[in-house]
Amino acid sequence: MLSLFDNGAPAPCPAPFNLAAYVLAEAETVPDRNALQIVRPTGAERWSYGKLAAAVRGTGTGLLALGLSPGDRVLLRLGNTVEFPILFLGAIAAGLVPVPTSSQLTAPEVAKIVAEIGPKLIAAGAGIALPDSPPCPVLDEAALAALRDNAPCDWQMGDPERLAYIIYTSGTSGNSRAVMHAHRAIWARRMMWDGWYGMTGADRILHAGAFNWTYTLGTGLMDPWTLGATALIPGAGVTPAQLPLLLKRFDATIFAAAPGVYRQMLREHPKLDLPKLRHGLSAGEKLPDTVRHAWQQATGTEVHEALGMSECSTFLSAAPGHPAPPGASGYPQQGRRIAVLGPDSAPVEIGTPGTLAVSDRDPGLFLGYLGAEDETRARFRGEWFVTGDTVSMAEDYAVTYLGRDDDMMNAGGYRVSPIEVETVVNRLDGVHESAAVEVTVKADATVIACFYTGEALDPAALSTHVAENLARYKQPRIFVHRDSLPKGANGKLLRRALRQDYEAQNDPA
Numbered sequence: 128m129l130s131l132f133d134n135g136a137p138a139p140c141p142a143p144f145n146l147a148a149y150v151l152a153e154a155e156t157v158p159d160r161n162a163l164q165i166v167r168p169t170g171a172e173r174w175s176y177g178k179l180a181a182a183v184r185g186t187g188t189g190l191l192a193l194g195l196s197p198g199d200r201v202l203l204r205l206g207n208t209v210e211f212p213i214l215f216l217g218a219i220a221a222g223l224v225p226v227p228t229s230s231q232l233t234a235p236e237v238a239k240i241v242a243e244i245g246p247k248l249i250a251a252g253a254g255i256a257l258p259d260s261p262p263c264p265v266l267d268e269a270a271l272a273a274l275r276d277n278a279p280c281d282w283q284m285g286d287p288e289r290l291a292y293i294i295y296t297s298g299t300s301g302n303s304r305a306v307m308h309a310h311r312a313i314w315a316r317r318m319m320w321d322g323w324y325g326m327t328g329a330d331r332i333l334h335a336g337a338f339n340w341t342y343t344l345g346t347g348l349m350d351p352w353t354l355g356a357t358a359l360i361p362g363a364g365v366t367p368a369q370l371p372l373l374l375k376r377f378d379a380t381i382f383a384a385a386p387g388v389y390r391q392m393l394r395e396h397p398k399l400d401l402p403k404l405r406h407g408l409s410a411g412e413k414l415p416d417t418v419r420h421a422w423q424q425a426t427g428t429e430v431h432e433a434l435g436m437s438e439c440s441t442f443l444s445a446a447p448g449h450p451a452p453p454g455a456s457g458y459p460q461q462g463r464r465i466a467v468l469g470p471d472s473a474p475v476e477i478g479t480p481g482t483l484a485v486s487d488r489d490p491g492l493f494l495g496y497l498g499a500e501d502e503t504r505a506r507f508r509g510e511w512f513v514t515g516d517t518v519s520m521a522e523d524y525a526v527t528y529l530g531r532d533d534d535m536m537n538a539g540g541y542r543v544s545p546i547e548v549e550t551v552v553n554r555l556d557g558v559h560e561s562a563a564v565e566v567t568v569k570a571d572a573t574v575i576a577c578f579y580t581g582e583a584l585d586p587a588a589l590s591t592h593v594a595e596n597l598a599r600y601k602q603p604r605i606f607v608h609r610d611s612l613p614k615g616a617n618g619k620l621l622r623r624a625l626r627q628d629y630e631a632q633n634d635p636a
Contacts, residue, residue, distance in 0.1 A: 129474040130467035130481065130520040137462035140314040140490055143284035146291045147183060147220040149313055153328070153355040154180035162352055165209060166333070166373045167362040174209070176352075182275040184282075186217030189274030193264070195247055197222030197283055200293070202246040204237065204255045206230050207337035207363040210271050212348050214250055217274070219291055219310075222283030226293045226305075229541075230255045230339055231598035236303075243305060243498060244293065287311040293497060294341055296437035296542060303547065305497035306437045315491030316350055316440065322460030323433050323444035324408065326381060328355030331403075333374055335361060335384035342411055342540065345440060346383050367391035371399050378403045385411035385540040389418050389430065390571060399425045406431060406447055411540025413456070413528055415571040432456050434528060436514055436542070438493040438506075439485050443526050455525040464488060467520050472508035482532055483518045484511035534622045536565035536575055538600045545622060548577065548603060551596045555589065557582035562612050563603060564626045568633070577603035578625050580611060 153160075158177030165172040174182075190201070201218045203225055205211045211227070218225040226244055228237065230252065238258035241249075249265045251257055257265065291310040295303045320326060324346075334347025338360060351358045359377050361370065367388050374382060380403055389409065392399075407422060407430040414432045422430050434456050435441030442463050445451035449458060459465040464486035466474045475481040485492060487510045495503040506513055517529040536543045548563035559581035566576045577589075586606050593602045607629070613621040 128477045128522065130477055130479065131464075131474040132459040132466070132520070132524045133464040133486075134461060136464075136488060137315070137318060137490060140287040140311040142287055144287040144310050144314070145220065145282045145284050146310040146313045147187075147216040148282040148284070150216060150349045150352050151176070151180045151183060153352065157355055160355065161357045163209070163348070163358045163360065164377060165362045166359050166377050167365060168369055168372055168376075171377065172209075172362070176355075179213075179352075181279060182213050183216045183220055184279030185275040185277040186213055186271075187221035187223075187280030187283075188277035190218060190223060190248070191221050191280065192277070193248065195221075195223055198224065198290075199247040200224045200226055200244050202241065202244065202249045203227040203339070204230065204249060204251045204257060205268070205339055206252040206255060207339060208252065208268065209338065210250070210252070210268055211338040212344060213275065214271060215292070215344065216349075217280075220282055221280050222285070224290055224292060226295075227339060227341065227344070228295060229598055229600075230337075231600060232256060233596055233598060234258060235596055236598065240295065240303075240305075285310075287314065288494075290494060294437055302544075304499060304502065307494040307497055309494050311490045312440070312493075313349060313353070315489065316345065316353075318460040318462045318491075319346075319350065319433075319441060319444065320354065321446060321448070323431060323441060323446050323457075324350065324381065325406065325431075325447035326351065326354060326356060330354075330356045330380045331359055331378055332356060332381040332383060333359035333361075333370075333377065333379040335367070335370055335382070335388045337363075340540075341437070342383075342385070346408065346410070368395040371396050371401070374399075374401050374404060380405050381408065382406075383408040383410075385409065386414045386418055386571075387412075387539055389414075389422055393418070393421045393425055397421070397425055401426055401428070404428055408433070410435065410441055412537045416454070417571050434483075434516070434526070438512065439489060439491050439514075442485055442489065442491065443483075452521075452523075452525050455521070455527045457526060458524050459526070465526075466511060467518055467526075468508065468511060468513065472511065477522050478519055480517055480519045480529055483514045483516040483526070484508070485514065486510050487512060534564075536563065537573070538565075538575055541600045543575065543601050548575065548593070548597065548601055551593055552577055552579060552589070552603075554596075555584070555592050557584050560612055562620050562622055562625055564622045564629070566605070566626050566629050566633075568605075574604040575602070576605035576607060576625075576629060578607045578609050578612060578629075580609055583608040 336343035
């Protein structure tokens with residue numbers, strides 16, 4: 128039996144189609160229902176479906192009135208505020224292409240993105256880094272909020288295959304890649320409703336992430352709105368220790384977060400009284416079994432994990448009606464075509480480790496990397512998009528994650544290329560060579576460590592240098608000076624050897 132899952136293609140995306148119109152369709156039938164509550168211990172800011180749709184469509188009109196045309200790109204440099212999803216959907220409603228980015232990026236990182244995408248407008252929150260000389264108008268949050276008062280724009284309908292938005296992910300070349308997604312990407316997320324969420328329009332889902340994280344945007348906002356559910360998002364400044372209070376006070380029925388948030392909550396609250404909560408959702412990185420078990424003990428509910436990536440969102444998951452067996456992450460969602468490939472690009476036998484791959488027929492698969500056609504083609508083997516994750520598939524199709532088959536790192540749910548980190552460190556005077564590696568520092572906790580040769584430098588100087596050039600989640604937390612770095616016969620850095628050596632000398636148990 129081969130490691131291949133295929134139970135038929137999903138229903139095709141309707142045409143003509145607009146992602147934002149699809150997400151906010153419930154505003155026509157339940158305009159007074161709560162779509163969004165921004166929750167804090169002191170209370171909540173509420174947005175009805177009618178108010179939200181009016182803000183989105185008014186923003187669309189305002190953007191067009193500024194002289195933008197369908198297809199133009201809008202760069203989002205916004206913090207954890209409601210302006211983020213309103214602008215994202217408002218741009219798409221009007222046929223524009225939003226490009227959300229992490230607020231943690233530095234000015235040099237943003238300048239590189241600006242040069243690549245050529246935005247016609249930048250929306251910027253206070254204190255968030257921008258290029259020194261923006262090549263287009265910059266709209267602050269006050270001006271952005273004023274756009275909501277415009278008359279509603281018409282939905283820009285069209286081919287579901289056309290470009291809807293661009294998000295950034297680290298590439299194996301060391302450069303962050305612009306991932307282009309079609310309008311149909313939101314249609315593909317229907318496979319998550321039963322395959323992961325177990326969510327209906329009656330649910331109240333609290334997502335612990337900030338507005339400007341794509342995990343929050345999809346799982347915490349757009350999917351609940353598509354179903355007519357209520358999205359609960361913690362306001363800026365809410366800490367993980369305060370989340371149990373918000374879960375209980377605002378009657379959350381589903382909780383979504385990255386594993387690190389679960390870990391921090393449990394550290395403060397080993398026992399939680401959440402009578403309305405049915406289950407939790409986890410994505411962004413592998414959920415440690417110890418955290419899963421501790422959550423079960425604390426709440427009496429399960430956490431259902433999902434695997435995915437920026438190029439295809441989540442496509443493997445456990446669900447309330449189909450929990451994962453011990454050690455496994457979950458199952459291919461109904462409607463997906465998934466394989467575990469060997470070196471010959473053919474599916475391996477069941478139980479044999481291989482590379483996880485997604486069929487090019489998947490409606491959630493990206494259109495390609497902007498300006499990187501060769502790298503796009505390199506990610507495919509025939510029909511298969513190769514994820515770079517090493518997994519094994521059981522006879523019942525349960526998939527167990529075994530690790531990366533390259534050296535990509537994971538920092539708080541973000542994939543980080545070691546080459547990107549090393550390029551920055553190597554620019555510092557006195558550094559000859561460096562290697563960035565994800566290391567375990569204690570049970571269930573990893574950080575980025577940087578090993579380097581050359582002069583033994585002051586760790587503070589190293590930290591200052593990377594802070595000026597890399598987003599916080601990309602910055603190494605540990606710097607280790609070495610006389611030399613291990614390499615293979617072909618001269619390639621052996622990052623795995625560095626990790627194993629470090630962990631052997633610094634027992635994380």
